[in-house]
Amino acid sequence: MGGDNAPSVEVEGAVVAAREFGIPITLVGDTERLRQELGKHNVQGLDILLHHASEVVGMHDAASDAVRRKKDSSVRVAFELLKNGAADAVVSAGNSGATMAAGMFVLKRLKGIDRPAIAQIFPTLRGKTLVLDVGGNVDCKPIHLVQFAIMGEVYARHVMGVEQPRVGLLSNGEEDSKGNELTRETNSILKNISFDYIGYVEGRDIFNGVVDVVVCDGFVGNVVLKLSEGLAEAVGKMLKDEIKQSFLSKLGYLFSRKAFSNFKKKVDYAEYGGAPLLGINGVAMICHGGSNVKAIKNAIVFANDYVRKGVNQRLAEKLETEFTMYMQQGNVRESVAG
């Protein structure tokens, strides 16, 4: 109920996912409005249930307060369904901070994790890069970034299938002397951890594919995420404007149309659906507030896949063993305390 175009886009995305992939869906929210939206589609034979929730956490609400206060908000009720076994995953296009807070509040965190992180996959020249956190954790301590790094490394290895993931810390320069207070302390802790930590990386490294995992706080990560979408869009528009300037280049565009649409598919965030919320006891996908139908559908498909493959279970196990190992190696608690 909390997305920018809720619930029409969410309902349509769910209908498409149910129709095309046979995924059973429970829509959580104001059932009267949900029924109205469902009435616009042919839902015959689809496995779609409605579950009432009387409240909504808005984009303007302060996340964790709202989740605690609004006991009957759609996002909180959705996580309750997961907790009670009535659902296997939560997909939300509402306030991402609230989705994180609700997931944490209802499902609890994985052992060793202080703060869950939203992990977004970016397309690059060589493949894909996982960036975390891209929202939620706006004011972080070094220990949080260290935990994000470990979660990202485990995720890249066990879910993205990267044999030895290279992990970088986002900064304003590659040299150890660069960075701010937060990154400098995080950098020195990560250097003592045995995975493939390559040190600071810069903004450009997200897209050239030199690392598999990029770690940053949620404020910076969110700026990165929205900037990337905005820029990819702007670049496409600017290029089209240029092409429209002459008949010849318009003709050329007709011939290259397929290439343009393939490219668009590659950078379109909707293709990636949502971003997994790592560090909680359950599967949750966080979508953009402004998600379109395709993005919602893809997030549902991804979440379904995630559950069927037992990804979160495997991730939790790996995190528990490897996290403990990494944290001991890095003498993290001591470093932070010191």
Add this chain to the structure above:
Amino acid sequence: MGGDNAPSVEVEGAVVAAREFGIPITLVGDTERLRQELGKHNVQGLDILLHHASEVVGMHDAASDAVRRKKDSSVRVAFELLKNGAADAVVSAGNSGATMAAGMFVLKRLKGIDRPAIAQIFPTLRGKTLVLDVGGNVDCKPIHLVQFAIMGEVYARHVMGVEQPRVGLLSNGEEDSKGNELTRETNSILKNISFDYIGYVEGRDIFNGVVDVVVCDGFVGNVVLKLSEGLAEAVGKMLKDEIKQSFLSKLGYLFSRKAFSNFKKKVDYAEYGGAPLLGINGVAMICHGGSNVKAIKNAIVFANDYVRKGVNQRLAEKLETEFTMYMQQGNVRESVAG
């Protein structure tokens, strides 16, 4: 001497600027190496002087320490020349933090400014957006961001010619409840200032042109800058890869070539040369470490223009009167103290 490809690119850029625009240049650095580089070019009739400086601040050096320690570093000596009237502007592709520190140390700051800022112009769908700070000030207090906002507003009005510049504060969401500790306090101060402050903006807003000035700390701004360059480059490459997939689209590309090159010109950072350093008593342009010849040339041309038009003088006057006015309106000192 401090750029990634120094001094060959710097010398060639200076030679081109001197040849094409008749701009008098003083090259500051190891004169033996500079003479060697100059020997590769036809410099007959060009107004190029050499000034020796025995030390270099490297990219790995901690900026302000290095500037204080290395009294005979090229960047510091260059600012001394400006101070003594032997030069009108400094152009540097070295360590940007060191350039800022040297400018501040040698020339001093404008009245009311605690920290100078590097202001970068970004191309957008509608025109241009000024983003500051894009480097140097990695750990900021609200008062610094407020000063950046005022400098940016005055610069947009008096240099970029925007009648009533719209100023936004970069955040992870538009709502006042979003942001981190730094932006939330800055946001509440800026709301009390009488210029056109529109509140929080997001990463995507830099390129859609809804604001003329975007304010952020130097850590975030630097990530934004390098991400934008990297992404624009990656997008171009991805599109070319797609086009190469078929004969037809390759043919189409031939017809659209001009549009592609116009587009490339629009997003190529080298066209913008460098970024002005705002808030010091003098003109300085900061270029990328990896600048090419065109970028260096354009930065020199821009700096020359800037000096001839008396921009910095006007900016200093405007800043002095308007800064005081704005600061009083916002009750800034009190807000910060409280």
